[in-house]
Amino acid sequence: MIKTATFIKSAADKSGWIEDNMPEICFVGRSNVGKSTFINAITNQNKLAKTSSTPGKTRLLNFFEINKGEFRIVDAPGYGYAKVNINQKVAFGQMMDDYLTTRPNLVGVCMLVDMRHDPTNDDKEMYNFFKEVGLKVLIIGTKLDKLKKNDILKNEKKIKQIINFDEHDTFLKVSNTSKTNINLVYNLLVQLLNE
Ligand code: GTP
Numbered sequence: 001m002i003k004t005a006t007f008i009k010s011a012a013d014k015s016g017w018i019e020d021n022m023p024e025i026c027f028v029g030r031s032n033v034g035k036s037t038f039i040n041a042i043t044n045q046n047k048l049a050k051t052s053s054t055p056g057k058t059r060l061l062n063f064f065e066i067n068k069g070e071f072r073i074v075d076a077p078g079y080g081y082a083k084v085n086i087n088q089k090v091a092f093g094q095m096m097d098d099y100l101t102t103r104p105n106l107v108g109v110c111m112l113v114d115m116r117h118d119p120t121n122d123d124k125e126m127y128n129f130f131k132e133v134g135l136k137v138l139i140i141g142t143k144l145d146k147l148k149k150n151d152i153l154k155n156e157k158k159i160k161q162i163i164n165f166d167e168h169d170t171f172l173k174v175s176n177t178s179k180t181n182i183n184l185v186y187n188l189l190v191q192l193l194n195e
């Protein structure tokens with residue numbers, strides 16, 4: 001389980017990355033899907049990662065150390081947020097591109113999708129990219145508490161079909177607010193690290 005989680009630093013670009021051999025798992029997904037809230041849920045800390053009901057809250061890469069050196073998780077800004085200007089979009093794209101293509105410490109990604117909605121083109125491209133470069137992906141379907149029982153399996157199926165889900169990956173449905181399945185996450189992260 002996650003016993004300790006500590007914020008280490010934020011970085012706007014390569015110069016802010018940490019130089020060591022600690023493995024990292026990056027958390028990606030559209031703005032407002034609940035990446036930061038999920039990090040708080042799995043670490044059992046209310047205010048470790050900053051969250052907001054309006055999209056675009058996370059603007060930098062934020063590095064958190066888990067279990068005193070076991071691994072790091074990296075909270076990233078969401079994509080698909082319309083209200084940022086073009087310069088911010090370019091800077092964000094560059095920052096993520098750099099990190100996802102050249103970071104030696106990156107061993108896996110945790111991609112979050114909102115269980116209520118169909119994945120967007122951005123989601124599809126992101127997942128495709130991970131598959132092309134051979135990165136292992138753990139998909140987390142968030143906001144399970146907002147779904148009617150009848151829609152749960154239906155939506156999961158649709159999401160998988162739209163992103164062309166690779167059955168070797170894991171898809172876990174969670175609720176950050178009611179904490180459904182949050183207890184299963186640590187083992188899946190460790191699996192991602194050891195695969
Ligand atoms: P950016 O930093 O903008 O990319 O967003 P984010 O993906 O980090 O989202 P954040 O964690 O800030 O959460 C966005 C909103 O969704 C907040 O109002 C959260 O309380 C809410 N939220 C997150 N997870 C859940 C969930 O599982 N269920 C419900 N009902 N709300 C959630």
Ligand code: MG
Pocket residue numbers: 035036037050051057058075076077078
């Ligand atoms: Mg965030």
